[in-house]
Amino acid sequence: MSWRHIWAIARKEVRHIVRDRSTLILVLFTPTALLLLMAYALTVDIKHVPIAVLDYDRSATSRAFIQQITAGEDLELYAQASSMAEIEAMLMQGEIKAALVIDPNFARDLLGMRGMPMQVIIDGTEPGSGGFAVDHIAWRAEEFANQSLTNQIQAMGFSLESLQPLDLRVRTWYNPGLKSRNDLIPGLISMVLGMPALSVALALAHEREHGTLEQLMATPIGRAELLLGKMIPYIIVGLLNVIMLPAFAMAWFHVPFNGNFPLFFALSAIFLFAMLSMGIIIGVFMRTQAAALALSFLLIFYPGFFLTGIFFPIASMPEAMRMEALGLPGTHYAIITRGIFLPGIGLDILWPYAVMMAVLGLAYTGVAALFFRKKLG
Amino acid sequence: MTTRPTNPMPAIVAHDLTKRFGDFTAVDGINFEVRRGEIFGFLGPNGSGKTTTIRMMLGLLAPTTGSVEVLGMTVDGDTAKIRPRVGYMSQRFSLYNDLTVLQNLRFYGAAYGLNNAELEIRIREALDMAGLEGRENARTKDLSGGWRQRLALSAAILHRPETIFLDEPTAGVDPISRRAFWDLLYKLVAEGVTVFVTTHYMDEAEHCHRLAFIQRGRIIAYGSPAEIKERMMRGQVLELAPSNAAKAVKTLRAAQQAGRIPLEEIELYGSLVHVVAPQVKKHQRAIRAELQKAGIHAGQMSLIEPSLEDVFIACMKH
Numbered sequence: 062m063s064w065r066h067i068w069a070i071a072r073k074e075v076r077h078i079v080r081d082r083s084t085l086i087l088v089l090f091t092p093t094a095l096l097l098l099m100a101y102a103l104t105v106d107i108k109h110v111p112i113a114v115l116d117y118d119r120s121a122t123s124r125a126f127i128q129q130i131t132a133g134e135d136l137e138l139y140a141q142a143s144s145m146a147e148i149e150a151m152l153m154q155g156e157i158k159a160a161l162v163i164d165p166n167f168a169r170d171l172l173g174m175r176g177m178p179m180q181v182i183i184d185g186t187e188p189g190s191g192g193f194a195v196d197h198i199a200w201r202a203e204e205f206a207n208q209s210l211t212n213q214i215q216a217m218g219f220s221l222e223s224l225q226p227l228d229l230r231v232r233t234w235y236n237p238g239l240k241s242r243n244d245l246i247p248g249l250i251s252m253v254l255g256m257p258a259l260s261v262a263l264a265l266a267h268e269r270e271h272g273t274l275e276q277l278m279a280t281p282i283g284r285a286e287l288l289l290g291k292m293i294p295y296i297i298v299g300l301l302n303v304i305m306l307p308a309f310a311m312a313w314f315h316v317p318f319n320g321n322f323p324l325f326f327a328l329s330a331i332f333l334f335a336m337l338s339m340g341i342i343i344g345v346f347m348r349t350q351a352a353a354l355a356l357s358f359l360l361i362f363y364p365g366f367f368l369t370g371i372f373f374p375i376a377s378m379p380e381a382m383r384m385e386a387l388g389l390p391g392t393h394y395a396i397i398t399r400g401i402f403l404p405g406i407g408l409d410i411l412w413p414y415a416v417m418m419a420v421l422g423l424a425y426t427g428v429a430a431l432f433f434r435k436k437l438g
Numbered sequence: 439m440t441t442r443p444t445n446p447m448p449a450i451v452a453h454d455l456t457k458r459f460g461d462f463t464a465v466d467g468i469n470f471e472v473r474r475g476e477i478f479g480f481l482g483p484n485g486s487g488k489t490t491t492i493r494m495m496l497g498l499l500a501p502t503t504g505s506v507e508v509l510g511m512t513v514d515g516d517t518a519k520i521r522p523r524v525g526y527m528s529q530r531f532s533l534y535n536d537l538t539v540l541q542n543l544r545f546y547g548a549a550y551g552l553n554n555a556e557l558e559i560r561i562r563e564a565l566d567m568a569g570l571e572g573r574e575n576a577r578t579k580d581l582s583g584g585w586r587q588r589l590a591l592s593a594a595i596l597h598r599p600e601t602i603f604l605d606e607p608t609a610g611v612d613p614i615s616r617r618a619f620w621d622l623l624y625k626l627v628a629e630g631v632t633v634f635v636t637t638h639y640m641d642e643a644e645h646c647h648r649l650a651f652i653q654r655g656r657i658i659a660y661g662s663p664a665e666i667k668e669r670m671m672r673g674q675v676l677e678l679a680p681s682n683a684a685k686a687v688k689t690l691r692a693a694q695q696a697g698r699i700p701l702e703e704i705e706l707y708g709s710l711v712h713v714v715a716p717q718v719k720k721h722q723r724a725i726r727a728e729l730q731k732a733g734i735h736a737g738q739m740s741l742i743e744p745s746l747e748d749v750f751i752a753c754m755k756h
Contacts, residue, residue: 279496
């Protein structure tokens with residue numbers, strides 16, 4: 062292993078990147094641009110879900126209830142229906158995601174403390190919005206019922222303090238506003254930081270496609286030296302992004318960074334090494350840039366999206382997929398970014414994930430070097 | 439071409455070198471020897487196995503059977519000792535188009551482990567040799583074909599290799615640039631470098647000290663141009679300058695097929711026609727008469743020294 066050889070390759074690679082302004086911009090800013098786009102596209106704070114109400118009771122109580130349900134930004138009263146047929150039509154048209162049907166005995170039963178007779182119909186083709194509507198209607202209904210109960214008890218002359226109702230308090234740690242962006246963005250950072258892997262795969266395929274690889278192979282530069290030299294510039298680009306991405310997340314999205322930055326930086330470097338090794342494997346096997354691009358999407362981006370647990374919990378995946386997820390550096394890195402950003406946890410907890418990434422990186426580099434024969438056959 | 443005293447140890451020796459890809463035999467048990475300090479030409483049509491042979495000599499491809507020695511070392515798994523002593527210019531232009539002349543040269547110099555001081559001297563020499571001074575900062579893709587070939591050669595010899603392998607270095611380059619390129623090769627040979635060059639240009643083959651003709655993976659002729667001509671050429675070459683060369687070829691081929699004139703070859707050379715036969719002079723009268731019948735004036739006829747192209751065409755047919 063000669064540093065002179067590695068340096069020669071690395072310097073040449075930097076020249077390729079810097080020489081072409083569009084390549085430079087692409088390599089440096091794509092992760093940030095992707096983060097921005099995806100953060101906006103994937104924000105899962107649902108708002109303004111349209112619902113319809115069919116009120117068979119038509120009492121002051123039911124009207125107050127309807128008003129309470131649609132008071133927030135979560136649910137929006139799309140229409141007051143006059144029949145079930147009308148509700149069905151609105152659901153079929155996709156105009157509403159849920160409908161609330163209030164029983165004729167609503168006010169009587171509620172005031173008689175016999176319950177709250179009503180029905181919620183949801184559009185099962187969109188369980189996300191439908192479930193959201195059910196949850197929020199139930200939550201508002203409970204509020205309404207409590208209020209009504211309290212009013213009656215007070216009217217009977219009891220003091221509230223004498224009652225000891227069940228006191229359930231939910232406290233959310235680390236992300237007090239339960240803002241999904243605060244959780245989403247660290248996850249997204251772990252995903253977009255995989256971009257340099259694509260660049261290195263393309264750079265290697267480019268050499269092969271243009272015949273320069275054959276010339277390189279005839280020089281005394283060894284294959285491991287060649288691969289390492291190719292990786293170094295993209296590791297540097299990646300590390301610049303490790304600084305830029307959290308800075309951007311904090312400045313633009315006001316995501317708090319509660320952890321230790323040097324630790325984040327070091328673990329990110331391990332992640333980059335592992336990801337670039339995957340990129341190198343792709344570049345080694347694919348003969349053209351087009352093929353390398355296609356395989357990168359298949360091996361890096363789709364699994365990065367679906368398997369690393371950013372959007373879909375790994376615990377709920379089938380066994381085979383869970384094993385596959387463990388083989389992706391992104392799975393471990395997503396845990397690290399989320400852990401360092403919000404709860405600000407340290408190496409005492411994160412070390413197994415760091416070790417896993419390092420092991421994966423070494424394994425992938427080994428596979429790449431093994432198959433990257435200095436033969437062209 | 440003068441014969442120069444040669445180092446007794448050959449630069450390259452191939453023993454029954456064979457390469458098969460599946461059931462296709464690209465190189466079929468070839469044997470040859472390249473002497474130190476000579477230009478050895480490897481001639482053959484496209485797909486005849488020239489590039490495969492070069493790749494085996496460089497250790498880029500492993501032979502299926504047989505072996506090759508370069509500079510006294512067998513080329514096998516460990517090429518670390520051979521690589522710094524040989525240079526290679528691959529068939530496709532293999533420098534980086536987006537980098538400048540200087541950046542390309544610096545990269546290849548560093549790839550061969552030259553230190554900066556050495557590199558600067560060698561780069562000056564290379565630029566001088568290739569006539570590229572003043573273009574150091576030009577991007578490679580902006581150079582014309584001839585310049586690019588010379589730059590590629592400069593890059594391949596920066597580390598002063600003892601042997602260089604050139605794979606069709608002048609393919610697609612204009613004749614004047616080809617000439618300039620060969621002048622560079624002579625300079626290298628004068629310094630004692632061994633040159634192994636593949637080509638399909640016959641005029642270039644004449645400039646080699648020794649040659650091998652390769653066809654479908656086999657060597658069909660081997661030796662100096664003079665030896666090959668003598669050994670391979672059955673008969674003499676008569677050059678005709680008829681009034682209509684194309685028609686004359688057709689007429690003579692018909693006469694040959696009908697058995698009226700026993701000629702071995704009838705080939706068109708621009709506006710001239712070459713006919714080949716043992717003691718071809720004997721048939722002069724018959725040829726003239728045959729052409730006369732077809733309304734062609736036979737023009738001047740003269741016995742000429744066969745060119746390598748004559749020999750090559752004759753070899754390929756048999």
